[in-house]
Amino acid sequence: MIVYIAYPTSLNLQSANALQTYTSLRELRARRPDTLALIPRWGMEPSRFYDVGAVHLPRPAIGKLSRLYKSTLLYYMEHSVFAAMTAAMVAPRRQTVEAVYIRQPIIAAWWAGVFGPRLGLPVIYEAHDLESRNPSRAKERWARGLLDLIDRTAIGRVTAVASLTEDFRRLLAHIGWRDPADVAVIPDAYDEQIFAPQDRAACRAELGLPSAAPIVAYAGMTFAHRWLDGLLSAIRALRVTQPDLIGLILGGRPGERAALAAHAISEGLRVAETTATPADLYLLPPRPQTAVVRCLGAADALVIPDTVTDVTASPLKLFEYMALGIPVVLPSIPALHEILPPHLAYSFTRRDLAGLQAALSAALAERDPSLAAARQALAAEHTYGRRAERIIALVERVKNKR
Known part of the structure; x- marks a missing residue:
């Protein structure tokens, strides 16, 4: 079983992040129906992710407090709590889990540094950039060290990294954080069911x-x-x-x-x-x-x-x-x-x-x-079908290393 953990910014597919997550899951589950997708959901919020068999865990909406105190650190706390929730969900199933595939940096850091080793599970992090370069990162001066810790843990301690580009793969090798052999390039994709030549x-x-x-x-x-x-x-x-x-x-x-x-x-x-x-x-x-x-x-x-x-x-x-x-x-x-x-x-x-x-x-x-x-x-x-196949190939690779 593949465990796929994501934190889409819209459950109704109103963001590129959500569209990519949804369509990747659609094609992944078409090829691996046993995939366990864990997605947060606030209250009774409608969700398109039911269509692809996702399991919704309650969203620990700490980030909503940013309306009172504007800080990305509140979202870091929210993602940390959700990471623990996913670990509790996965722990009873760990004997059947081949790998845990994660799209979110804070959750990936917790799984790489704590939950993956404790449960004896390989962890793959799909890195979209360094958190220290994220335009929405925590801006507090004292948090710079925390950002570095997040990046070094999420990227340096996972079993393997999925990079969107070869250019990022080279960067990780250049700064000495990852051996290129541990980084698979899995680019973004398009939905072939919709996008085709038009008249x-x-x-x-x-x-x-x-x-x-x-x-x-x-x-x-x-x-x-x-x-x-x-x-x-x-x-x-x-x-x-x-x-x-x-x-x-x-x-x-x-x-x-x-x-x-x-x-x-x-x-x-x-x-x-x-x-x-x-x-x-x-x-x-x-x-x-x-x-x-x-x-x-x-x-x-x-x-x-x-x-x-x-x-x-x-x-x-x-x-x-x-x-x-x-x-x-x-x-x-x-x-x-x-x-x-x-x-x-x-x-x-x-x-x-x-x-x-x-x-x-x-x-x-x-x-x-x-x-x-x-x-x-x-x-x-x-296509998203090819993307799903690349994800499965990476899971097979890390599983065979165990």
């Missing part, structure tokens, strides 16, 4: 968008740290030579969309929140993935203006964009080019506005259909 004309007709205008699109759960203001500036500049160019941005929180709308208006762009209104820029609220794919399918170019991380950058949208075959514009970050090589992408130096404009212009001019086919072929190696 552009049909997508535009469905959305009420102009049939011939060039369209640049972006989709994301949140806009934080994604340099979307740079994308707006690039769209405004490109409209000097392509006056019918349309920007389509989908997702984000209401406050983020409002701030972006204000910036767009200051750039002289007409903004609308529905495609029923003529505009230069459409800021559409979040919608189900089945609708997202139709919006993206209407575009001539898809954009990743920036990423939150660098050596661990593996955004879901990259894989989803590739699956559609549409030209992809992205910053020249090694972790991204591990997945989509430069000859199949339109790259620019990070946060370089002129470079972003040039890359967008080149992407909009793409006419070679073989490039779309090549992107789709690469994407096929990164």
Whole structure:
């Protein structure tokens, strides 16, 4: 049995973290039905994770106290309590457990340093970055040592690490924390049940968008740290030579969309929140993935203006964009080019506005259909089914070392 422990930020799949957890579990349980997935749940909160057979433990919602005292340390306490709860759940079953697979750094640190050794179980940590570099980390000055302890324990003492990128795997070897042989690269993925090539004309007709205008699109759960203001500036500049160019941005929180709308208006762009209104820029609220794919399918170019991380950058949208075959514009970050090589992408130096404009212009001019086919072929190696198989292979590897 595989024990899979996660702490999704949304039980109704309103975050990239939750989507990845849900779809990974769906495919993992399709291949290993005995997988025990442990997920927290607050009260009677609705949860999509029942669909994939997850067991919900009561969420020890200590982090909610941050409304009174704003500190990430309260969430560290919450995750610590949940780690103990999962250990109590797993202990009676330990004879049948092959490995414990964990996606959350605090929980991983407790399992690596305490519960795994006590129960005699191998622990795998899927590291998305160092906690000491997490934008949401504890900011108290005295907590710096705690962050280092969390990272060194979660990464240094687990049986094996699952890294999203080869670049992060190299970093761990460079700083001497892990032998590369103990780090498996398991990139993010896309849901092949949803993301597939679309009929552009049909997508535009469905959305009420102009049939011939060039369209640049972006989709994301949140806009934080994604340099979307740079994308707006690039769209405004490109409209000097392509006056019918349309920007389509989908997702984000209401406050983020409002701030972006204000910036767009200051750039002289007409903004609308529905495609029923003529505009230069459409800021559409979040919608189900089945609708997202139709919006993206209407575009001539898809954009990743920036990423939150660098050596661990593996955004879901990259894989989803590739699956559609549409030209992809992205910053020249090694972790991204591990997945989509430069000859199949339109790259620019990070946060370089002129470079972003040039890359967008080149992407909009793409006419070679073989490039779309090549992107789709690469994407096929990164379905959630393949991701689940990579996780199972890593579990088999650590199990055979026992």
